[in-house]
Amino acid sequence: MSYLDTQFDDNIIIAKVDDLFNWARLSSLWQVGFGLACCAIEMMATSASHYDFDRFGVIPRPSPRQSDIIIISGTVTLKMALRVKRLYEQMPDPKYVISMGSCSNCGGPYWEHGYHVLKGVDRVIPVDVYVPGCPPRPEALLEGLMKLQEKVRNESVIKKSA
Amino acid sequence: MKSEEELFNILKTKFNENVIKLVKQPIDPFIICDPLMINEISLYLLSNEELLFDNLMNLSGVDDANGKSTPIEGIATIEGGTLSVYYHLESTKFRHKVVLKVCTPREKPEVASVALVWRSADWHEREAYDLLGIKFLNHPDLRRILMPYDWEAGYPLRKDYANPEFYHGMKVPY
Numbered sequence: 001m002s003y004l005d006t007q008f009d010d011n012i013i014i015a016k017v018d019d020l021f022n023w024a025r026l027s028s029l030w031q032v033g034f035g036l037a038c039c040a041i042e043m044m045a046t047s048a049s050h051y052d053f054d055r056f057g058v059i060p061r062p063s064p065r066q067s068d069i070i071i072i073s074g075t076v077t078l079k080m081a082l083r084v085k086r087l088y089e090q091m092p093d094p095k096y097v098i099s100m101g102s103c104s105n106c107g108g109p110y111w112e113h114g115y116h117v118l119k120g121v122d123r124v125i126p127v128d129v130y131v132p133g134c135p136p137r138p139e140a141l142l143e144g145l146m147k148l149q150e151k152v153r154n155e156s157v158i159k160k161s162a
Numbered sequence: 163m164k165s166e167e168e169l170f171n172i173l174k175t176k177f178n179e180n181v182i183k184l185v186k187q188p189i190d191p192f193i194i195c196d197p198l199m200i201n202e203i204s205l206y207l208l209s210n211e212e213l214l215f216d217n218l219m220n221l222s223g224v225d226d227a228n229g230k231s232t233p234i235e236g237i238a239t240i241e242g243g244t245l246s247v248y249y250h251l252e253s254t255k256f257r258h259k260v261v262l263k264v265c266t267p268r269e270k271p272e273v274a275s276v277a278l279v280w281r282s283a284d285w286h287e288r289e290a291y292d293l294l295g296i297k298f299l300n301h302p303d304l305r306r307i308l309m310p311y312d313w314e315a316g317y318p319l320r321k322d323y324a325n326p327e328f329y330h331g332m333k334v335p336y
Contacts, residue, residue, distance in 0.1 A: 079310045111336045115318045115325045119336045
């Protein structure tokens with residue numbers, strides 16, 4: 001018998017299923033280990049020790065089938081857009097998308113003459129949070145993640161929040 | 163170390179009418195050559211013991227847009243004129259450099275491949291093919307390199323290129 005067992009014998013904690021699920025989900029948002037351009041360097045910096053994405057439970061996973069979020073970090077070319085869509089479709093529900101940086105938000109500097117660039121990743125997959133910047137600082141990406149956590153916190157098992 | 167006049171004279175005596183002229187300008191004078199003979203000229207430049215151009219520093223395609231231009235709904239279509247390929251060569255032993263240029267008609271752009279002379283030309287020629295549609299004859303693997311393999315809208319760096327409205331159901335313009 002450990003100390004905790006002797007202190008809280010035969011106790012029941014009552015919580016709402018929504019709260020429990022949401023707390024579990026928002027505390028372990030595993031991301032697809034996937035980057036596209038210069039934003040990916042900033043995303044990696046966010047994962048590294050100084051900004052430490054892991055303290056929010058964000059760990060890069062090597063497979064989309066083990067992941068909860070995908071951070072579209074960089075320019076989505078038309079050639080890549082088909083692959084991005086496939087990666088997104090391979091992720092299990094519930095799944096979330098963070099669009100990071102001007103390129104994946106709206107095409108960024110390629111909006112007019114980029115014959116090869118998709119003008120916003122939201123043309124192929126639904127985006128939950130847009131992080132502006134070119135590229136965004138790690139603080140901005142963390143802010144975007146916390147916005148997503150806020151969104152997950154207010155979800156319901158019965159209906160997914162808008 | 164040889165000057166561009168010396169190099170031009172060496173090539174002119176060897177290949178006479180296939181080496182067309184030397185264009186002098188302050189930076190990088192260039193020698194205009196026959197597009198279908200460029201592979202043999204290149205092999206000579208590489209293997210001659212007094213020249214030894216062993217380094218192809220760059221190979222780039224250019225749309226000269228010097229044909230007849232007719233504007234249709236804002237985007238000009240160009241008929242006639244030429245597409246060009248520039249070759250920047252260097253000898254790592256003698257430290258001399260030379261620029262070659264070939265011009266090929268826009269309607270049937272064909273240039274002999276130098277991919278078997280310098281291996282670095284392989285991807286450069288694929289890029290010029292991908293973006294400008296210049297066919298490199300006898301290239302070992304002439305496929306698109308940057309654009310999707312199923313890209314059917316043409317060659318994006320041509321001056322009269324128009325982007326498609328849709329690609330695989332995705333809207334392309336902003």
